[in-house]
Amino acid sequence: MYLFNSCPRDCYDTCSMITRVRGEKVHSVEANSKHPFTKRTLCPKGRNLKRYVYSKDRVLHPLRRVGRKGAGQFERISWSEALKEIAKEIERISSDHGTNSILQLGHAGNMGIIQRNFPHRFFNAIGAARVRETICSDAGEKALQVLYGSSQGMLPDEIERCRLIVVWGMNPAWSSPHGFEMLKRAKKAGAKIYVIDPIRTETAEIGTHLQMRPATDAVLALGCINHLIENRLHDEEYLELNTVGFDKLAEIVKKFDMRSISKITGISVRNVEDFIGDYTSMRPSCIMMGYGMQRNRNGGDMIRSIGMLPAIIGERGGFYYSNDLTDFDMDYLRGSSLTSRIREEHVMVDLGRTLKAGKAKMLFVYGSNPLATLPNQPLVREGFMRNDLFVVVHDLFMTDTADHADIVLPATTFFEHFDINASYFHQYLSLNEKAIEPIGEAKCNSDLFRALAAEMELTNRELFEEDEKIARTLIEKSKAAEGRYEPLAKKGFLRLKTPDRISYTTPSGKIELYSSVAEKEGLGGLPSHVEVRGRLPYQLISPVHKLLSRSQYHNQKRDVKPIVHMNPKDAKNENVDSGSDVTLRNEFGETHVTAELSEKVPEGVLLCYSALWPKLCGGTNVNFVTTDFVQRFGQCSALNSTFVEIL
Numbered sequence: 001m002y003l004f005n006s007c008p009r010d011c012y013d014t015c016s017m018i019t020r021v022r023g024e025k026v027h028s029v030e031a032n033s034k035h036p037f038t039k040r041t042l043c044p045k046g047r048n049l050k051r052y053v054y055s056k057d058r059v060l061h062p063l064r065r066v067g068r069k070g071a072g073q074f075e076r077i078s079w080s081e082a083l084k085e086i087a088k089e090i091e092r093i094s095s096d097h098g099t100n101s102i103l104q105l106g107h108a109g110n111m112g113i114i115q116r117n118f119p120h121r122f123f124n125a126i127g128a129a130r131v132r133e134t135i136c137s138d139a140g141e142k143a144l145q146v147l148y149g150s151s152q153g154m155l156p157d158e159i160e161r162c163r164l165i166v167v168w169g170m171n172p173a174w175s176s177p178h179g180f181e182m183l184k185r186a187k188k189a190g191a192k193i194y195v196i197d198p199i200r201t202e203t204a205e206i207g208t209h210l211q212m213r214p215a216t217d218a219v220l221a222l223g224c225i226n227h228l229i230e231n232r233l234h235d236e237e238y239l240e241l242n243t244v245g246f247d248k249l250a251e252i253v254k255k256f257d258m259r260s261i262s263k264i265t266g267i268s269v270r271n272v273e274d275f276i277g278d279y280t281s282m283r284p285s286c287i288m289m290g291y292g293m294q295r296n297r298n299g300g301d302m303i304r305s306i307g308m309l310p311a312i313i314g315e316r317g318g319f320y321y322s323n324d325l326t327d328f329d330m331d332y333l334r335g336s337s338l339t340s341r342i343r344e345e346h347v348m349v350d351l352g353r354t355l356k357a358g359k360a361k362m363l364f365v366y367g368s369n370p371l372a373t374l375p376n377q378p379l380v381r382e383g384f385m386r387n388d389l390f391v392v393v394h395d396l397f398m399t400d401t402a403d404h405a406d407i408v409l410p411a412t413t414f415f416e417h418f419d420i421n422a423s424y425f426h427q428y429l430s431l432n433e434k435a436i437e438p439i440g441e442a443k444c445n446s447d448l449f450r451a452l453a454a455e456m457e458l459t460n461r462e463l464f465e466e467d468e469k470i471a472r473t474l475i476e477k478s479k480a481a482e483g484r485y486e487p488l489a490k491k492g493f494l495r496l497k498t499p500d501r502i503s504y505t506t507p508s509g510k511i512e513l514y515s516s517v518a519e520k521e522g523l524g525g526l527p528s529h530v531e532v533r534g535r536l537p538y539q540l541i542s543p544v545h546k547l548l549s550r551s552q553y554h555n556q557k558r559d560v561k562p563i564v565h566m567n568p569k570d571a572k573n574e575n576v577d578s579g580s581d582v583t584l585r586n587e588f589g590e591t592h593v594t595a596e597l598s599e600k601v602p603e604g605v606l607l608c609y610s611a612l613w614p615k616l617c618g619g620t621n622v623n624f625v626t627t628d629f630v631q632r633f634g635q636c637s638a639l640n641s642t643f644v645e646i647l
Contacts, residue, residue: 005414014424016032016430018492024437034492044546058440059396065406082407087455089390099129114446117333133348142523146304146523154319168217169290169294171197175290213266215532216264219265242510279313295640327479350628355383366448375628376623475488540608541606542610542611545560551611560609562621566606569603576595584606626642
């Protein structure tokens with residue numbers, strides 16, 4: 001027997017799979033070759049999913065803490081006991097401290113549309129506070145929203161047909177294997193590829209690499225705009241018809257001449273001129289912008305500046321950042337009608353200070369491993385150690401976060417529940433069928449919160465609606481889905497219609513090079529470059545390892561070790577040899593890593609992979625030193641504006 005599954009990980013590709021089941025067990029997992037984007041290949045993580053499902057490390061039963069917090073000492077209890085204890089704590093805390101002292105913390109560990117969103121119904125019903133999931137990409141989202149009204153850009157098949165593709169602050173070779181294959185096909189068909197990145201990544205090997213200093217991207221973009229205007233290479237007619245604020249933009253970019261661009265970014269004048277020449281002459285073109293770049297103190301302004309380039313040359317929609325083609329009714333999906341008031345919200349980047357303030361008395365964690373993934377770990381962990389904070393964690397494995405819980409609940413893999421998945425890159429909605437019964441006593445997110453609602457004797461029908469019915473309702477109400485639920489069930493995926501990208505949902509209805517709304521919000525009417533500088537000598541960049549999805553899979557890939565990549569000249573100055581154990585330290589804390597020397601990392605820059613499990617790395621990871629600075633744009637993180645010293 002075979003079934004359709006789709007990967008719900010926080011990944012551009014959202015692969016469609018064929019799962020073969022024998023004897024009620026997963027026998028094999030392979031790519032759905034009929035899927036237009038997945039085609040015939042899965043990433044390395046996808047090829048190891050069977051081992052992941054049947055890992056001996058899985059949590060199989062509910063657990064109650066018996067030792068001190070953080071010690072990882074638990075006893076087995078029944079689901080009935082666990083639900084009763086959680087319900088009792090919710091009622092006690094609500095009565096004593098108010099429902100805003102109960103904090104919902106979910107994130108992108110499972111991006112399935114139902115499994116990620118259904119829990120909101122329960123927390124809406126009880127009136128809990130929530131942690132806003134702004135840590136990842138919200139600076140860029142907000143910047144493009146200011147500019148275009150949305151972040152909707154080019155789709156993969158459109159990018160592949162471009163003559164010029166600029167991969168800016170993105171490493172598809174690691175983060176989007178199918179996207180990387182798309183780039184290879186485009187290059188073979190004659191496209192020229194530029195890769196703009198401080199690190200010489202695997203992606204940089206397939207194109208012309210412009211290696212710039214970190215966080216200087218706005219200077220390059222604004223300087224390119226100045227050069228285009230000075231040399232009358234901008235599309236005056238397009239700008240007149242489709243934009244507002246061009247004259248104001250033209251004035252502020254004058255300070256970014258070729259000399260200043262080169263001095264600040266480290267890219268030679270000749271290389272900048274060649275890039276501009278190709279960008280203006282090779283059409284159509286697309287700038288693919290990555291998430292890591294905007295995780296800087298000035299990240300929103302960088303994306304905003306880069307996002308203006310297509311408009312300046314009249315390349316309509318000539319960018320990609322993050323697509324969302326679904327038009328699902330999120331109020332229905334999340335049960336917004338279950339609460340009559342605005343729920344209190346806290347910023348994910350700032351969770352350490354939120355917990356330290358002491359107002360939160362219960363923390364319910366699912367789809368997330370905050371004690372590996374969040375910045376300023378010493379402060380976050382201090383909050384988790386509070387004796388008056390009751391912590392519930394729903395997960396597949398005993399993560400660092402689970403070790404600090406009062407109750408641990410076993411979660412399912414995506415083979416053990418139903419869902420539908422959408423991509424933030426390609427245009428296909430994918431089916432995820434329940435292939436096998438839950439292993440042990442595991443429950444999926446929706447089953448967990450249905451059970452907890454029943455235990456608390458809540459009666460709202462939305463709290464008990466079945467997953468497949470929700471999916472059918474979403475698709476039936478959708479205008480974006482090309483077909484209904486039955487075609488999805490038949491082939492495992494459904495194409496979503498390409499949205500209107502001709503009109504702009506800004507206040508003016510045009511591309512807002514200058515935005516009065518952004519100015520009122522304190523974001524600036526125009527983009528700017530603010531230098532990112534630290535008092536310590538090295539800027540630390542922390543991308544995700546290609547074999548991990550944030551912290552997921554690290555317990556399956558224990559050979560992924562805490563390593564710092566550094567330039568040989570910096571290593572010489574610090575008397576560090578390749579293979580040496582070193583300590584990175586700053587005002588937040590310290591972490592212990594092994595040095596690896598590489599010319600791919602520029603001087604003054606260090607690279608460590610995020611977010612390894614601290615418990616598997618001697619007790620720390622890179623997030624013990626990353627900054628918890630909250631950006632103005634989208635309340636996003638600034639993880640890559642971290643500065644450290646080497647000991």
